[in-house]
Amino acid sequence: MNIVNYNVDMLPTSSFNLIVAKRRSGKSVVVEFMIKEMVKKKLLDLVFLFSPTDAGFDIIDKSSRYKSIETLMTIIENYKGLNEYNKQQKRKKDKIVLRTAIIIDDFAVELKTKNFNILETLAVLGRHYSYDPLSLHFFILSQSLTKIPRVVRLNSDIIMFNAIASAVELDLLLMENFYLIDGSREGRKEGRKLYNDLVVEEDYLFVVVDNSKQNCRCYSDYIYKYKAIL
Numbered sequence: 001m002n003i004v005n006y007n008v009d010m011l012p013t014s015s016f017n018l019i020v021a022k023r024r025s026g027k028s029v030v031v032e033f034m035i036k037e038m039v040k041k042k043l044l045d046l047v048f049l050f051s052p053t054d055a056g057f058d059i060i061d062k063s064s065r066y067k068s069i070e071t072l073m074t075i076i077e078n079y080k081g082l083n084e085y086n087k088q089q090k091r092k093k094d095k096i097v098l099r100t101a102i103i104i105d106d107f108a109v110e111l112k113t114k115n116f117n118i119l120e121t122l123a124v125l126g127r128h129y130s131y132d133p134l135s136l137h138f139f140i141l142s143q144s145l146t147k148i149p150r151v152v153r154l155n156s157d158i159i160m161f162n163a164i165a166s167a168v169e170l171d172l173l174l175m176e177n178f179y180l181i182d183g184s185r186e187g188r189k190e191g192r193k194l195y196n197d198l199v200v201e202e203d204y205l206f207v208v209v210d211n212s213k214q215n216c217r218c219y220s221d222y223i224y225k226y227k228a229i230l
Contacts, residue, residue, distance in 0.1 A: 003198065006158075006208040006224035008037045014130045015157040015212070016123050016138045020145050020173075022165055026204040026228065027141045028056035028105065030160065033228035034139075035059065035101055043135070044099050048075065051105040060103075069107060072118075075100070079129045079136055086134065099135035106141065119148065123155035145169040157212040160226065163199040170195075177209045181219060194219055202227065 011017075021027045036059060038044045049057050049065045050072055057065075066072075079100075086095040122138055130136035142148055145161075146169055153159065153176060164170040178191035198207050208224040216222045 002220055003194075003223055003225055004220070006210070006226040008034055008041060008043065010210065011038075011043075011137065012127070012157055012212050013132050014127045014134075014136045016126050016155065017140065018148060018153065018156045018159045019139060019141045019206075020148070020159065020161045020164075021143070021206070022163075023143055025162055026206070029204070029230075030206050030226065030228045031103060031139050031141065032057050032059060033230075034226070035103075038101065038137075044101050044137075046098070046100040047103070048072075048100070049103045049105065050107060051103075053106060056105070057103065069104075069118075072102065072104075075102065076122075076129060079134065082134055083129055083131055086131065092133070095133055097133040100130075101137045101139065103139045104141065106143075119152045123152040145173055154211075157210070159209045159211065160206045162204070162206050177211075178219075178223075180222075181216065191219070194223070198223075198225065201225070204228065 019027050019031055035044065035047055035057075039047075039059075047060050047064060048071075049060045050067075050069055051057075051065070052067050054065055054067055082096050082098060089095045119140070126136060126138055140148070140152075144166075145153070145164070159173075159177060161173065164173060174188070174191055174195060178195060179188050181187065182190065195207070198205070204227060206226045208226045210222045210224060213222040
């Protein structure tokens with residue numbers, strides 16, 4: 001099956017994206033490479049990192065790195081205000097243009113607590129905070145698929161992953177993403193084979209499931225490959 005490479009131009013104007021892989025498997029590297037590609041193509045103006053370890057992502061300035069999640073709320077509230085301002089402008093040239101990426105790394109567990117239970121809101125409503133010409137992209141990095149609530153997984157625009165060590169999490173991932181074309185016994189067999197073929201094709205290769213695609217008739221309509229080129 002001809003599975004082609006993913007291109008950042010294929011991202012929606014605003015997006016919510018999950019990157020799931022075990023520790024030291026290249027999550028940060030692949031997201032940083034994607035961010036660099038988006039910057040080169042003038043798809044981003046600002047990039048913020050939220051990480052309790054403050055590790056990786058050397059391209060992000062110190063002033064845009066946060067160890068706690070509170071500032072994220074401020075950014076979202078600012079976007080709501082910008083969105084309302086743009087709605088009042090009749091001429092396109094008077095509207096504010098701002099394109100932002102927010103990377104949330106290693107906060108998955110904390111974000112599910114009562115104090116920080118915002119993943120569902122971001123996944124379902126995040127796109128509505130940033131109508132064109134505003135743009136807001138979320139990249140959520142996690143070592144475990146099941147740490148991400150189901151409603152979040154199902155509302156993600158893209159899910160990126162490589163080899164999944166847990167049999168339980170692999171079955172869940174395949175059920176939610178690979179058996180959409182054909183849920184029969186043979187269809188599931190084909191989907192699992194495709195997964196197995198892709199994850200061993202090349203070191204540090206990530207599989208991309210593009211859930212923003214509509215009217216998918218075959219796997220190549222919504223499944224892609226992506227790798228950071230160092």
